[in-house]
Amino acid sequence: MSELDGLKLLRLIEEGVAGKTGEAFFRQIVCDLSRALHAHGAFTSRLLPNRRARMLAFWVGGQYETCLEYALEGTPCEYVYRGEITAYARNVGEVFPVDRAWFEQLGVQSYLGIPVKDETGAVYGHLAVMDTCERDWADADIDVLRLFSLRSAAEIERARYQRELEDANAALRQVNERLGAEIASRAQAESELAAAKAVAESANRAKSVFISQMSHELRTPLNGVLGFAQLLKRGQGDSPERLREGLDIIERSGEHLLNLVNDLLDLAKIEAGKLELSPSQVDLRELLEHVTSLARVRAAKVGVTLMMILEAQDFVPVMADERILRQVLLNLLGNAVKFTEAGGRVTLRASGHSTPMGRQAVTFVVEDTGIGIDESELQRIFEPFHRLASPDRVVEGTGLGLTITQRLVDALAGRLSVTSRKGVGSTFTVECELDAAPQRQGAAFAAADIEGYEGLMRIVLVADDDRDNRALVTQLLQSLGFLVQAAGNGQEALERLNTIRPDLVLTDLVMPILDGQQLLRSIRADGKLARVPVVAMSASASAVTRAEALQAGCAAFLPKPLKLTDMLQIIGDQLGLKWRYRAAPARNTHDDDAAPALRDFRLPPDLAAELQHLAMQGDILALTARVDAALANDTAARPFCRELRALAARYDVRGIRQILVASGG
Ligand code: ADP
Numbered sequence: 001m002s003e004l005d006g007l008k009l010l011r012l013i014e015e016g017v018a019g020k021t022g023e024a025f026f027r028q029i030v031c032d033l034s035r036a037l038h039a040h041g042a043f044t045s046r047l048l049p050n051r052r053a054r055m056l057a058f059w060v061g062g063q064y065e066t067c068l069e070y071a072l073e074g075t076p077c078e079y080v081y082r083g084e085i086t087a088y089a090r091n092v093g094e095v096f097p098v099d100r101a102w103f104e105q106l107g108v109q110s111y112l113g114i115p116v117k118d119e120t121g122a123v124y125g126h127l128a129v130m131d132t133c134e135r136d137w138a139d140a141d142i143d144v145l146r147l148f149s150l151r152s153a154a155e156i157e158r159a160r161y162q163r164e165l166e167d168a169n170a171a172l173r174q175v176n177e178r179l180g181a182e183i184a185s186r187a188q189a190e191s192e193l194a195a196a197k198a199v200a201e202s203a204n205r206a207k208s209v210f211i212s213q214m215s216h217e218l219r220t221p222l223n224g225v226l227g228f229a230q231l232l233k234r235g236q237g238d239s240p241e242r243l244r245e246g247l248d249i250i251e252r253s254g255e256h257l258l259n260l261v262n263d264l265l266d267l268a269k270i271e272a273g274k275l276e277l278s279p280s281q282v283d284l285r286e287l288l289e290h291v292t293s294l295a296r297v298r299a300a301k302v303g304v305t306l307m308m309i310l311e312a313q314d315f316v317p318v319m320a321d322e323r324i325l326r327q328v329l330l331n332l333l334g335n336a337v338k339f340t341e342a343g344g345r346v347t348l349r350a351s352g353h354s355t356p357m358g359r360q361a362v363t364f365v366v367e368d369t370g371i372g373i374d375e376s377e378l379q380r381i382f383e384p385f386h387r388l389a390s391p392d393r394v395v396e397g398t399g400l401g402l403t404i405t406q407r408l409v410d411a412l413a414g415r416l417s418v419t420s421r422k423g424v425g426s427t428f429t430v431e432c433e434l435d436a437a438p439q440r441q442g443a444a445f446a447a448a449d450i451e452g453y454e455g456l457m458r459i460v461l462v463a464d465d466d467r468d469n470r471a472l473v474t475q476l477l478q479s480l481g482f483l484v485q486a487a488g489n490g491q492e493a494l495e496r497l498n499t500i501r502p503d504l505v506l507t508d509l510v511m512p513i514l515d516g517q518q519l520l521r522s523i524r525a526d527g528k529l530a531r532v533p534v535v536a537m538s539a540s541a542s543a544v545t546r547a548e549a550l551q552a553g554c555a556a557f558l559p560k561p562l563k564l565t566d567m568l569q570i571i572g573d574q575l576g577l578k579w580r581y582r583a584a585p586a587r588n589t590h591d592d593d594a595a596p597a598l599r600d601f602r603l604p605p606d607l608a609a610e611l612q613h614l615a616m617q618g619d620i621l622a623l624t625a626r627v628d629a630a631l632a633n634d635t636a637a638r639p640f641c642r643e644l645r646a647l648a649a650r651y652d653v654r655g656i657r658q659i660l661v662a663s664g665g
Helices: 003-018 023-038 077-079 097-106 139-234 240-271 286-301 321-339 399-411 467-479 490-499 516-525 545-552 564-575 592-599 605-617 619-631 635-649 654-660
Strands: 042-049 051-061 069-070 086-088 110-117 123-130 278-281 305-310 318-320 344-353 359-368 415-422 425-436 450-453 459-463 483-487 504-508 534-538 555-558 579-581
Touching: 003 023, 003 139, 023 051, 023 123, 023 139, 042 278, 051 123, 077 110, 077 123, 110 139, 110 286, 110 321, 123 139, 139 240, 139 619, 278 286, 278 321, 278 564, 286 305, 286 321, 286 654, 321 344, 321 359, 321 399, 321 425, 321 654, 399 415, 399 619, 459 490, 459 605, 467 483, 467 564, 467 619, 483 490, 490 504, 490 516, 504 516, 504 564, 516 534, 516 545, 534 545, 534 564, 545 555, 555 564, 555 619, 605 619, 605 654, 619 635, 619 654, 635 654
Parallel strands: 305 344, 459 483, 459 504, 504 534, 534 555
Antiparallel strands: 042 051, 042 123, 051 069, 086 110, 110 123, 278 318, 318 425, 344 359, 359 425, 415 425, 450 579
16 A cells, blocks of 8 residues: 555544444444455454453444454454464365354355554454455554554553543542541631630630739728728727728728629639539429519618519429529629619519420519610629629629629529610529429428428437537427437447337437448348338439439438428428418419518617628528527517528528628628
């Protein structure tokens, strides 16, 4: 074939396969090859492992046929795959008996095959033409075949490059994706780190600010105390008025310091995570009435009306830490009264409903018509020591109340929010979800109104190494008509048990010499005493202590500080008592029946000062004993005594100080 013919043929081949790749390319090649050589058919195949081949395209008798896969052995193709051009002019079926039937079926006589090699010279596949006539294949035929073979090799190379390119692209894409993911996760880690750092820095800053504010707040009243003490010491000849004024300032500063220290201790306890919740059954109505009556005393003193509105018909008894709920409500009510002018109004609203999960969603709203808070200050009032200056009035306070309240609400997993308008009033809202209390048998239990029980006198043995607690429980039970024997440890209790047979034993768990658990074991081991119920008391109110005590055989568990309601409920249940109640005035949501008596009551100044002193020292027993001695026969003092006893039973020193202040102490 001349060079020109070769070029022409090449152009023809190119025109045929233009834009075709893969299968379409090879189909075009076999068709064009067959036509170029005026042959009956042509096919191209690819070498497979194990000396097999597979057709890529097969053109015969003017049409495409199904591609076959076949073993090379004993076929003319086998020679081609050795890398040689193989030509048979006639009787190809005779020469290769393996393929005879196939050649005969096609009517093929002659065969010309050429290997297709890749760029390394390795045989990749082959091209073959076949004819039905005897045909002595000319050099020109072989040239044509060679051109087709070269073109096929080029396509194979191109396909390989394309595959490699696609593989490389896919790998690149994967690497890119990995890189992208790594960058994203690093960016996230960095932003988390930055956020944590910002939080740590701001906590650090807040701590420093807090410490410097605290030292300022503590020093200010201390300066007052020390300064006036020195002045008084030097100026012995001063007038009695000056003396009195100086002492007043020292007293006020001391009281302010005491409040500060109490608040700081509360806050420190909460911040140190020591605020262990001790949930017990709470009657919300009773709690709300109690805090309202306490706050009302103070409100009445400054001419503010205080109302309680229960927006729920009946509150389901809930399980909650009553001490925390009470402190939250008292703090908010205290503020509302403090920041409301005479003639104004404070309202405590409460509502509740059951949630789909069977809990109680409770909302308390403390609303006042007071001085209000500027919008810009609303969030800052929850910060420690943040108090808003008001030029026209000086209001006592530490600036820690709302900080503590906020932390307490957090501990209840609740939400505290505020809305306010300057000059119009403020609304503080507490929302929380509480567990409903397990249903108890019988009617509502009003412990504060119990004055005794029906039937024979019962004997209770009280074992507690804490002298004050022992005396408190003893006095309480004695006042209800029990015969009480007291013991300072388990050993003493066992000695008492030699002479008396109590109906019930109330024992502290941690005691010297013989502890509560050992006492319980000895009681259980004694046949005569085995049926006596033993109730455990412990300052460790954790669920573990409770479970251990019950497992060891205690009939019930009472966390300290003891709650009168719980204690009497348990004693009543264990002894099957029928309580006798004091004739109590009917309770009404809006009424003021109980409150005016409490509100109108004024302590004699000397007694007030004495009681305030005992409260400051935390000597609750001496305080209740003093109140009993001084006011036992004073009917006007009854609500006051009842309130004080209830607070004493809970060791609620803060509450006691509040009621003393409200009653003139
Ligand atoms: P304290 O009352 O001891 O100063 P708090 O933390 O309870 O401290 O309150 C911080 C400040 O928030 C108060 O000093 C007062 O300026 C403002 N505040 C709190 N409650 C009210 C209210 N009901 N009405 C107006 N201002 C209030």
